Amino acid sequence: MSALLSRRPLGHAVLALVLAAPALSLTGCAAPAAAQRGLPPDFADLAERVLPAVVNIAVTTEQRQQELPPELRGTPFERYFRDRQRNRRQEVSGAGSGFVIDPAGYIVTNNHVVGNASRVVVALQDGSELQARVVGTDDLTDLALLKVESRSALTSVTWGVSAQARVGSWVVAAGNPFGLGGTITSGIVSARGREIGAGPFDDFIQTDAAINPGNSGGPLFNAAGEVIGINTAIYSPSGASAGIGFATPSDLARPVIEQLRRDGRVERGWLGVAVQDLVPGDGRNARRGVLVAGIERNSPAGRAGLRQGDIVVAINGDRVDTSRALVRSVAAVPPGHTLRLTVVRDGRERELPVQVGRRPGQG
Known part of the structure; x- marks a missing residue:
């Protein structure tokens, strides 16, 4: 499966959804007190605490059967073609990331990760896999809510207030870029309130934390380990990180997720x-x-x-x-x-x- 789903060209680069086949995931982080003392930031404690709540999401989507080419209509090959297509189901696999917001098994990700998936499987950091149900999706904010059933309570993370994020604040993205699970990258908030042409509710956090194919739907954390964004898209001339990534702010995402959990849909x-x-x-x-x-x-x-x-x-x-x-x-x-x-x-x-x-x- 291709590593990126392109949104629109921007100069010679491409604005793309960071959706990959093996897995997408991101995790946000920020600078501990050491950085404030002039020392290099150390994200080890934060990563150890939040990574168990970051999940891989594998999806399977049934693809429509190939339509009969017009030039075969009415020819002896038409019946041969239809016989080959009968009972033939094509499936496309993809993957993304998400994060647990409730120990009961509620998981947030991007809508473009799950799409019209016929099957969704969530893999936890310990390697266990759980089949997920799509509770609801919202295409205007590119958000989705999943639910899994687990015999034990899952490790979860909490929402932060994205409005309190300042340009220059440390953040960390963690997940599964290019299928390499359990990965974290660090950076800063580069800008706020970015409009990238994704829809009427554009209000993205821009970050230079490396976001690559496989990171879609992962969380962006602040220094306290709170989710202040959901990583969604990158601006890239090559398909890989160019130091410009975009995350949906938590202040926009949280009420959408709460409505999806309550009603299964968002009414505006x-x-x-x-x-x-x-x-x-x-x-x-x-x-x-x-x-x-x-x-x-x-x-x-x-x-x-x-x-x-x-x-x-x-x-x-x-x-x-x-x-x-x-x-x-x-x-x-x-x-x-x-x-x-x-x-x-x-x-x-x-x-x-x-x-x-x-x-x-x-x-």
Whole structure:
């Protein structure tokens, strides 16, 4: 299986999901007190404590049978081809990483690791294997929650607060790059709030800790051994680590995982509008806000009386300056609930109550 699933080209490099065949795993870490005294950091104690909670995830996906080539239709070879394909099931194997968040057997990983897998097997650090059930997935944040049944309680790790991570703070990625299990790499938080074109909820932590094929779904730890991110993608000209990796922050991941555990799916609010940023000096308005560029027919926004050209400046009284902030704020509102939009129309502010709908594709 190929080592990487490409997302999009970026210059001469490739932004890719760090998905590999043998196994993907990462683990985060940070600098102990020794580093603060000017000594080289030592991650031995941290690695010993957290590695038992990092797992390998092996998946098997059934591949659709090959379709009959058009040039064979109506020829004597058509029957021969169909006979060969009958009862023939092709399977594709892959692997990734994850981490245990509950001793009862709940495991977090990336959605792209499990995909449409027909079989998921989790391997613990002691070599034992457990068949896993997919509790739920969320493609917009590329997260998935698995459940395994174990006779004994599993070693687990705890969530940290990613908002407290500072640029320059030590982190460690641990897992199974290129199938080499039980591996850790260290680095720092290189940047925060990165948007890489993965989706509307991009808010990645960038790190220079080596992340390679086989690391997808693994945790990124802070110095206290808390999970502050889930390693998801790399920016690479060669397919291997170039010192630029991206992790989904824990503050974004944790509520998604909690909803998957509770409901098996994630429901997000939706208005049905196309929006774009509006900044001072663009000729439309002297204030910040979000321009309503279009409204879908029979959408919640349309039924509430929102119009194309309106400028949204607040949601429930809280100022909103960017389209990304508006999308995230609305998505956080459960479908069926009502929010209050403050909009500027014809130079005057007015408030519109809008009953939030369910984001399309969520049932």
